[in-house]
Amino acid sequence: MVKILPILLLSIACVFAAPTPKTSVKLPLKAPQSRVAYHHARSRDHCRWSHLSNNSTNSTLNIPAINADVSYLITVGLGTPAQNVDLIFDTGSSDLWVQSANYDHTQSSSSKDLKETFSIQYGSGSTSGKEFSDQVTIGGFTFTQEFGVASQATGFNGIQGLVGFGPDDLSAITSNGENIPTPTDNLYTSGQISSDVIGVFFKSITDGGTQETNGEITFGGVDATKFTGSITYVPVTTVSPASQYWGIDVSSITYGTSKVSSTTHGIVDTGTTLILLSDSSVKALYKNIRGAALDNNSGLYTIPSSQVSKLNNITFTIGGTDFTLTPAQYLVPDNQVANQGGVSGTAYSWIGSLGSNESGLAFILGQKFLENYYSVYDTTNNRVGLAPLA
Structure with missing residues (x-):
């Protein structure tokens, strides 16, 4: 049967006997071989979210990341x-x-053809193919899961596929309307990790290169060496459509002492590259910066070099805690500009527009925010946590 899904395809997991729990397993998050220019990343982010604006042990499992x-x-x-x-x-x-x-199912002794098809349509891209059940291994842990094998995919050049760790309700569109457990859910229910939680550590590239193995995902808990102070936890928002994802409430967004937005609702998302705000918030932000303008070639905002030294911090107040980005954190590093198709000597900002004023999705804190803050996605307690990086 054909299954049309709103973001990514359905994944059905059936867990069998669990291996002996491990105290910690660390592996890398790695990078595509080819670079993605600014304008491609911006377009991908917009395609990804355009449909929303239009409509028990003590073990943990750490997985490293390549940026x-x-x-x-x-x-x-x-x-x-x-x-x-x-x-x-x-x-x-x-x-x-x-x-x-x-992935070649004929080369796997545990593969099972489910005789079903899938079809994903979103933004300007799509993917479709057949569904299989097979063993999935993350670190040293293995479980059986249904997944899609795409014979057709547009908008994913150089990408081998995706694996989602959002709320399992996102997998609810199946032939019988069931919610599908995520890989983390399955690791937890099979006793391979101690909590239905993931902790995520991202860190920006600092040397002007094209990739680094400098991130880590911890399954089953958090890695206290990756952050300082305490984690600020907030419940997943009740405001739709952000409530369908790892959505949170922000009580204010400020640029220096100027308010950009009052209480609003949005998403924390590792799959989005930029920091995206509603149209009205972006206009309020860049109105404070003389000469700031949207660059049509890159899709990013540029800031005159004469204004860079005068820039202020931008602060997101979440759960009573201020999460601040300095200009150095929200501007593209000079030594990375050329690598991503920018013009050397031009100041680019990671903060852009969502392209709408949807009140239930007024911001997305993507990778460029998360490279400055440790993030926690807690399914058991239906909450999101943030803390400053160590």
Whole structure:
């Protein structure tokens, strides 16, 4: 049967006997071989979210991340023996699919053809193919899961597939309307991790290169060495459509002492590259910066060099705690501009517009925010946590 899904495809997991729990397993989040220019990342972010504006042990499992600067990828093994694939690590969806060129079911002794098809349509892209059930390996842990093998995919050049770690309700569109457990859910219910929680550490590229293995995902808890102070936890918002995702409430957004937005609702999402605000908030922000303008070539806002030294911090107040980005944190580093198709000597900002004023989705805190703050996605307690990076 054909299944039309709003963001990413459906993933059905059935967990069998669990291996002996491990105290900690760390692996890298890695990068695509090819670079993604600014305008491609901006377009991808907009396609990704356009439909919303239009309409028990003590063990943990740590997975390292390689920074592709616009995506973080996690290595996952599919089949027996495992065929390793690098999938976008995505908290904005709850499903797993892989390009057919990167997984051959005939080479896996545990593969099962489910005789069903899937079809995903979103923004200006789509993907479709057949559904299989097979063993999935993350770190040293293995479970059986249904996933899609895409014979057709547009908008994913150079990408092998995606694996989602959002709320499992995002996988509810199936033939019988069931909610599908995420890989984290399955690791937890099988006793392989101690909590239905993931902690995410991202860090920006600092040397002007194209990729680094400098991120980490912890399954089953948090890595206290990656953040300072305490974690600020806030409940998932009740305001739709942000409530369908890892959505949170922000009591204010300020630029220096100027208020950009009062109480608003949005999403924390590892699968979005930029920091995106509603149209009205973006206008209020850049009105404070003389000469700031949208660059049509890159899709990013540019700031005159004469104004860079005068820039102020931008602060998101979440759960009574201020999460501040300095100009150095929300501007593209000079040594990375040329690598991503920008003009050397031009100041670019990671903060852009969502393209709408949807009140229930007024911001997305993507990768460029999360490279400055440790984030926690707690399914058991239906909450999101943030803390300053160590």
